[in-house]
Amino acid sequence: MAYHSFLLEPISCHSWNKDRTQIALCPNNHDVHIYKKDGTKWIKIHELKEHNGQVTGIDWAPESNRIVTCGTDRNAYVWSLKGEVWKPTLVILRINRAARCVSWSPKENKFAVGSGSRLISICYFEQENDWWVCKHIKKPIRSTVLSLDWHPNNVLLAAGSCDFKCRVFSAYIKEVEEKPGPTVWGSKMPFGEVLFESGPSGVSGGAGDGAGGGWVHGVCFSHSGNRLAWTSHDSTVAIAEGGKTSTISSLSSETLPLLCVSFITENSLVAAGHDCYPVLFVYDGTKGSVTFGGKLDVPKQTSQRGISARERFQNLDRRATSSETTEQGLESLHKNSISQISVLEGGKSKCSTFCTTGMDGGMEWSHGTSRYTHTHTTHTV
Amino acid sequence: MSKNTDSNQFRKVDVDEYDENKFVDDEDNGESQVGNLMEALQAVLKNPPINTKNQNVKDRAEALVLKVLSAFKSSDIEKAVQSLDKNGVDLLMKYIYKGFEKPSENSSATLLLWHEKALSAGGVGSIVRVLTARKTV
Numbered sequence: 356m357a358y359h360s361f362l363l364e365p366i367s368c369h370s371w372n373k374d375r376t377q378i379a380l381c382p383n384n385h386d387v388h389i390y391k392k393d394g395t396k397w398i399k400i401h402e403l404k405e406h407n408g409q410v411t412g413i414d415w416a417p418e419s420n421r422i423v424t425c426g427t428d429r430n431a432y433v434w435s436l437k438g439e440v441w442k443p444t445l446v447i448l449r450i451n452r453a454a455r456c457v458s459w460s461p462k463e464n465k466f467a468v469g470s471g472s473r474l475i476s477i478c479y480f481e482q483e484n485d486w487w488v489c490k491h492i493k494k495p496i497r498s499t500v501l502s503l504d505w506h507p508n509n510v511l512l513a514a515g516s517c518d519f520k521c522r523v524f525s526a527y528i529k530e531v532e533e534k535p536g537p538t539v540w541g542s543k544m545p546f547g548e549v550l551f552e553s554g555p556s557g558v559s560g561g562a563g564d565g566a567g568g569g570w571v572h573g574v575c576f577s578h579s580g581n582r583l584a585w586t587s588h589d590s591t592v593a594i595a596e597g598g599k600t601s602t603i604s605s606l607s608s609e610t611l612p613l614l615c616v617s618f619i620t621e622n623s624l625v626a627a628g629h630d631c632y633p634v635l636f637v638y639d640g641t642k643g644s645v646t647f648g649g650k651l652d653v654p655k656q657t658s659q660r661g662i663s664a665r666e667r668f669q670n671l672d673r674r675a676t677s678s679e680t681t682e683q684g685l686e687s688l689h690k691n692s693i694s695q696i697s698v699l700e701g702g703k704s705k706c707s708t709f710c711t712t713g714m715d716g717g718m719e720w721s722h723g724t725s726r727y728t729h730t731h732t733t734h735t736v
Numbered sequence: 737m738s739k740n741t742d743s744n745q746f747r748k749v750d751v752d753e754y755d756e757n758k759f760v761d762d763e764d765n766g767e768s769q770v771g772n773l774m775e776a777l778q779a780v781l782k783n784p785p786i787n788t789k790n791q792n793v794k795d796r797a798e799a800l801v802l803k804v805l806s807a808f809k810s811s812d813i814e815k816a817v818q819s820l821d822k823n824g825v826d827l828l829m830k831y832i833y834k835g836f837e838k839p840s841e842n843s844s845a846t847l848l849l850w851h852e853k854a855l856s857a858g859g860v861g862s863i864v865r866v867l868t869a870r871k872t873v
Contacts, residue, residue, distance in 0.1 A: 568868070568870065569868040588864070588868055590860075590865060591861075591865075607822055607861055607865065608859070608861045609858060609861040610861055
């Protein structure tokens with residue numbers, strides 16, 4: 356468990372390189388800074404200045420070592436390292452609103468950009484013209500696309516959007532790949548086909564009144580691609596299993612809305628959000644239930660000092676309770692909302708380390724093997 | 737002609753009165769008895785008028801819920817909240833906030849008591865669900 360504070364501004368987005376020695380992040384301005392780990396310190400080695408608006412999404416392709424960034428200036432750039440310098444290539448997305456999130460596909464031959472123009476741009480490189488071309492997925496998205504995640508087969512893409520739905524699309528581009536085999540989500544996958552659409556979270560199984568739903572902030576496929584998890588602004592987390600019985604299990608949590616989620620094994624997820632600490636959820640496939648697994652944050656031990664009678668009455672005056680702790684500060688390591696989680700080691704099937712960044716400009720990475728195995732013994736995995 | 741076409745009595749029937757969503761059990765008689773208060777709460781939280789667009793229906797349901805909530809003694813509130821399931825707590829929160837919108841002399845105090853207990857049962861998440869719910873109670 357370690358916490359490093361980069362700066363005072365929020366970190367809008369971040370991405371790690373393949374061996375996790377460098378991190379590219381946006382300190383809430385128009386640039387991307389690349390930091391390199393040097394012992395316990397982080398040194399800024401590059402500044403990528405090209406965007407005219409805040410950079411909202413960064414993804415670093417591990418194998419081909421290219422970085423794609425997208426921003427509120429409605430552009431995306433693909434950066435390649437030439438010698439010691441990163442050189443950008445503009446990608447014309449043909450959108451008229453800000454880009455919100457970007458993600459390389461598993462084979463790194465295409466990437467997807469979600470935007471406020473209510474569409475997803477799938478971009479691939481055309482060899483003949485030597486530039487990046489994009490295709491749009493428009494229907495039936497009715498609002499901003501907030502988050503994206505690719506399925507391991509390089510064709511399916513999950514998108515969470517502000518129209519309260521989480522969907523799985525096919526992003527099959529015939530110019531760059533062959534026809535994919537059938538998966539649990541479906542077998543016919545022409546470009547732009549919707550293979551799964553969630554109702555407002557909690558409408559099937561789970562919650563009773565089914566009225567509600569919120570913006571879908573984070574989506575994540577499991578390592579095998581058979582399960583899809585998403586978190587929504589109405590403080591719920593839901594998991595759907597692809598297949599004929601597309602059942603959705605959801606949990607209405609007692610915390611503030613979660614903004615990002617990631618599978619760490621096939622049965623458990625870690626999510627974080629406005630409550631400033633990561634939490635663990637465990638999914639039971641046989642019962643179709645999601646349960647809260649615990650907070651993954653070790654709070655600093657606040658010194659317990661006795662409270663004088665004067666303070667007690669003052670508290671009573673001010674806050675109507677004579678409680679002992681003056682809980683003025685948060686006990687978690689992060690002091691502001693966490694906006695992004697990335698898995699560092701172990702992949703989505705056996706994650707041992709993950710990293711969270713947030714609005715407080717800090718980054719925390721957690722080693723959790725001992726804790727996960729502890730929770731694993733209490734839940735059947 | 738087998739139909740009676742003279743009478744216009746049918747026009748005086750308000751069809752919305754018989755809407756299923758509005759149906760509340762006749763617990764008004766049993767309210768004064770403490771034991772029945774728990775059942776009254778369960779009954780009044782069943783079938784909330786979420787899907788109807790008729791404002792009258794919603795107002796009447798809300799007034800009924802408020803009546804039941806005020807009839808509880810402060811010491812019984814916690815037990816009552818424990819007896820509800822998760823969706824019940826969310827629904828209760830929705831009614832509490834609806835009740836806050838139109839305060840009367842005593843309502844705010846009782847509602848605040850209920851709010852405190854419901855908050856410890858449902859957490860902040862239940863309040864978030866009140867705010868993000870698109871179909872109001």
